[in-house]
Amino acid sequence: DIQMTQSPASLSASVGDTVTVTCRASQSISTYLNWYQQKPGKAPKLLISSASSLPSGVPSRFSGRGSGTDFILTINTLQPEDFAVYYCQQTYNTPYTFGQGSKLEIK
Amino acid sequence: QVQLQESGPGLVKPSQTLSLTCAVSGGAISNGDHYWSWVRQPPGKGLEWLGNIDSSGSTHYNPSLESRVIMSLDTSKNQLSLRVTSVTAADTAVYYCARGVAFWPYYMDVWGMGTTVTVSS
Numbered sequence: 001d002i003q004m005t006q007s008p009a010s011l012s013a014s015v016g017d018t019v020t021v022t023c024r025a026s027q028s029i030s031t032y033l034n035w036y037q038q039k040p041g042k043a044p045k046l047l048i049s050s051a052s053s054l055p056s057g058v059p060s061r062f063s064g065r066g067s068g069t070d071f072i073l074t075i076n077t078l079q080p081e082d083f084a085v086y087y088c089q090q091t092y093n094t095p096y097t098f099g100q101g102s103k104l105e106i107k
Numbered sequence: 108q109v110q111l112q113e114s115g116p117g118l119v120k121p122s123q124t125l126s127l128t129c130a131v132s133g134g135a136i137s138n139g140d141h142y143w144s145w146v147r148q149p150p151g152k153g154l155e156w157l158g159n160i161d162s163s164g165s166t167h168y169n170p171s172l173e174s175r176v177i178m179s180l181d182t183s184k185n186q187l188s189l190r191v192t193s194v195t196a197a198d199t200a201v202y203y204c205a206r207g208v209a210f211w212p213y214y215m216d217v218w219g220m221g222t223t224v225t226v227s228s
Contacts, residue, residue, distance in 0.1 A: 001170070032212045034212065034214040034215075036154075038154075043218040044215075049212055049214040049216075089154075091207075091212055091214065095158075095170065096159075096213070098155070098156065
């Protein structure tokens, strides 16, 4: 199985800040990397696909980059609604493994 | 707009079989452009992919549960099903069904709200 490791596991920031979350794969996954946002009591929501593509409706303050084994999610100018848990997921091989999640909290 | 709705018993006894369905509206599960997944989330923990089934009924299961998991499609009812046999407390979780795109990069773009399953006697 491909292991996905996210860092940090948790981070605190203020509205208006810029934050980054890192995701590392245990082997190269090209750009078969997706990011999801999950708010308490809600289902995950697709945030970024193929490492850097934003689905329709996702604000442009979210961005992603990377390929191979190292990936980064960046959120610019944090908004109150951005405080959530973020998961990366590889879809290069089954099982489609998720990272352990990164919890973004308000400072 | 495609919508997914999971349903099933909220309480299952240890050693029994957990059975869930996911009703799909707004699109046909027989559409070859998509696959269908189950993902679960134990209380306070992260997401675990359980497996996929495509429109032809071909499945891929997580090896961690492969011997206990069965996924199926019912095109007449436009729904998918999940069965997990011989459950233990470790199977207590919120179970989500999700739609994936059957082409690179295979992301999951539509999710159900999830249904909570507790394994307890």
